[in-house]
Amino acid sequence: MQTTLKRRETMHRLCGKGLEIFNEKGYYNTSLDDILQELSLSKGAFYHHFKSKEDYFINIVQNLIVQKVYALLIEPLDTNENPIPVIVESLENALEPGKKNEMAYGFMLNDFLTEFNKRNEEISGYLKNIISVWEVNLVAVLKRGKVDGHIARHIDCEGAATYIIASYLGMRSLMTDSTNRQLKYQYIQQLKQYFKSISATQITA
Amino acid sequence: MQTTLKRRETMHRLCGKGLEIFNEKGYYNTSLDDILQELSLSKGAFYHHFKSKEDYFINIVQNLIVQKVYALLIEPLDTNENPIPVIVESLENALEPGKKNEMAYGFMLNDFLTEFNKRNEEISGYLKNIISVWEVNLVAVLKRGKVDGHIARHIDCEGAATYIIASYLGMRSLMTDSTNRQLKYQYIQQLKQYFKSISATQITA
DNA sequence: AAACAAACCGACTTATGGGTCGGTCAAATG
């Protein structure tokens, strides 16, 4: 059926452009007209597909953002290698603004989390959920690291995961300019330093 | 003159309550009427003292927030002791919601930084400036730590300061509920772990 | 081709919230 395809395609275009602009300017600072104008669509078209701006954004979160976080931060953890370089690499990669003018997905989470934290509990919940899944996976991979002898026995994996996530999210507030290589480099260096301190092999300082 | 005193007092009340509510609900999600109603003041009174909402908030930043950040995060660094426990203690303290229903100042910075990042360059600038002063002081105290033999020689102090700040700011996104002792505990523990890795005395793992 | 439905249009409604302005009242000034 062509009509169903048309529906999908328009919704897809709306979500893609929406994420792009929300990410750029923030959710509450972006009007639907801002997005609609970019796509040459009307209010009518929008409300034909989504029941509200909120519903629209939830759609974006549950599809695009979840998907991207999985791809960038969670799936890479699924190996049997030493988890430490794997985690470092995934974070490094997530902070990288996409190769061909893609978005810097590494930034989205902290921005949206903060924006919705005090304003919309439902959306806030979805976002926290993403973090929570990420955390669970980090904990799992760290624990496996213990078993495999890569991570020191006495380390609190839950605490370590929290700490890793916090430092990652916090980098966003410092990196106004997403292309700041200096800050990114510093972050990765210190992260490695931290990892050395929780690794099983003694430091050769 | 009594009138001048009256002026000061009203402005002071406005700024205090403003910070409280902005911190609770966010700047853009708080209307002037929200604040004015709490203080039983009118629009007229407000605009008699401040030329705009923006001007008002800049006032709050430059007075109240700057002052609090200095008191909580910067001044404590000014000792000759081993910087590591000093820094840890200051962060621990800053994450603590004030004893008698004061605000959790540790949270404000990340929230406001993110909120203004894409919306108001001027306010953004003032906030980043605060972070920058903090960073400078952290770097200084870390460097002194090297000289005094508390911190390992090979450590990049600028990078370490950045990393400390990032993890601190990022905790805010995780601690929705400012009284979450579990998360705070985890954070402090891992922070100490990190500090062990940059300290001059070898780890006794 | 007729009938129907889905996709889309855009003017309109409504609520919100920053900012204005003419005015009141009380304290300071002379």
Next chain:
DNA sequence: CATTTGACCGACCCATAAGTCGGTTTGTTT
């Protein structure tokens, strides 16, 4: 006591933006 000035009042103005709705176009079905 008369006048001025600073603090404050609150109705009003106006821009923005979410959401509505009656209508048009386009595609599908019979």
